[in-house]
Amino acid sequence: MPHDHDHPHPHAHDHDAHAPIVEDAAPGYYEVMETALRELLIGKGLITAAEIRRQIEVLDSRTPALGAKVVARAWTDPAYRARLLEDGRAAVEELGITVYDDTQLIVLENTETVHNLIVCTLCSCYPRPVLGLPPDWYKLKPYRARAVSEPRKVLAEFGTVLPEGVEIRVSDSTSLVRYLVLPRRPEGTEGWSEEALAALVTRDAMIGVVPVTLAQEAA
Amino acid sequence: MSSPPLSPLPALHERPAFAVGDRVRIATRAPIGHYRVPIYVRGREAKVTRIIEPALIDNEEEGYGRNAGGLRGRYYRVAIPLARLWTGYPAARGDELQIEIFETWLERA
Numbered sequence: 001m002p003h004d005h006d007h008p009h010p011h012a013h014d015h016d017a018h019a020p021i022v023e024d025a026a027p028g029y030y031e032v033m034e035t036a037l038r039e040l041l042i043g044k045g046l047i048t049a050a051e052i053r054r055q056i057e058v059l060d061s062r063t064p065a066l067g068a069k070v071v072a073r074a075w076t077d078p079a080y081r082a083r084l085l086e087d088g089r090a091a092v093e094e095l096g097i098t099v100y101d102d103t104q105l106i107v108l109e110n111t112e113t114v115h116n117l118i119v120c121t122l123c124s125c126y127p128r129p130v131l132g133l134p135p136d137w138y139k140l141k142p143y144r145a146r147a148v149s150e151p152r153k154v155l156a157e158f159g160t161v162l163p164e165g166v167e168i169r170v171s172d173s174t175s176l177v178r179y180l181v182l183p184r185r186p187e188g189t190e191g192w193s194e195e196a197l198a199a200l201v202t203r204d205a206m207i208g209v210v211p212v213t214l215a216q217e218a219a
Numbered sequence: 220m221s222s223p224p225l226s227p228l229p230a231l232h233e234r235p236a237f238a239v240g241d242r243v244r245i246a247t248r249a250p251i252g253h254y255r256v257p258i259y260v261r262g263r264e265a266k267v268t269r270i271i272e273p274a275l276i277d278n279e280e281e282g283y284g285r286n287a288g289g290l291r292g293r294y295y296r297v298a299i300p301l302a303r304l305w306t307g308y309p310a311a312r313g314d315e316l317q318i319e320i321f322e323t324w325l326e327r328a
Contacts, residue, residue, distance in 0.1 A: 104271060106269075106296070121257050121259070122255055122257055148259070148301075148304075148316055149301075149304075149305050149308075151301075151314065152312075152314075167312065167313040167314055167315065168301075168312070168314040168315070169314075169315050169316075169317055170301070170314070170315070170316050170317065171316075171317045171318070172257065172316060172317070172318040173319075174255045174256065174257065174318060174319050174320070175255045175276070175278070175294070175319060175321075176276060176294070176319075177271060177294070177296075177319050
């Protein structure tokens with residue numbers, strides 16, 4: 001029985017009012033299937049619960065801050081940038097970022113004339129080793145369908161209006177190759193430290209829906 | 220006397236069938252199984268922009284749910300102008316799709 005909030009509160013509450021946190025919906029079809037499969041695999045001794053927990057920790061340890069570090073290094077070290085564009089996987093591994101899912105990584109460089117955008121029209125392929133889990137909108141059908149058919153409208157909805165003369169390259173991830181967008185370094189950051197630069201680089205910039213900007217303007 | 224230089228020839232299947240710059244067509248097929256070739260590009264002409272090395276998973280095995288490893292499936296990055304994919308898309312902008320396709324789904328255009 002959830003805690004009933006209708007009674008007057010003599011005791012102090014220092015949290016905001018919210019709906020009671022309960023799980024009352026029956027598990028869905030896929031949730032039941034996942035539980036059954038997981039329990040079978042564990043029961044048959046193929047994997048252990050500890051291995052699953054460990055893998056969740058691996059996933060949780062991957063965040064856009066890793067991608068931002070890669071981008072900032074590429075902005076400040078031309079030799080690293082060249083290696084990154086030549087072989088993305090080897091270059092991120094150089095920084096200690098392991099590619100645990102055995103995917104290849106192609107790094108797409110934005111320039112004055114080319115803007116890159118990434119999508120997975122088939123499902124939710126995403127450079128998880130360097131960015132962590134994808135945002136929900138990345139996995140939903142409107143983005144997946146529209147990114148390849150009307151990318152300029154999609155970008156405009158993120159507040160990104162590309163000037164005339166800039167071509168869009170939409171990269172659709174189908175199987176074992178992942179992409180990371182290398183955004184343009186913003187003007188006015190000459191002499192900045194790698195750390196200060198990395199702090200500017202957001203997840204959405206590395207997906208390619210926004211540029212990297214100096215001020216945190218409302219996009 | 221020095222020995223003659225060794226130059227073992229790779230077998231035909233060890234070499235990529237297509238080169239960067241080749242015009243190719245993505246096959247129009249709908250086989251049973253899960254093939255990671257989106258429907259919207261099947262039948263379209265494209266240009267090879269990159270050969271993905273190393274050769275990756277065997278997609279024909281994967282299509283039947285057998286994630287068998289056996290790194291035999293070669294994979295190409297190809298480009299298709301968006302104006303050739305979608306009716307009414309302005310060609311002048313030069314916008315382009317880039318996508319990886321398995322060798323077994325490509326034919327010479």
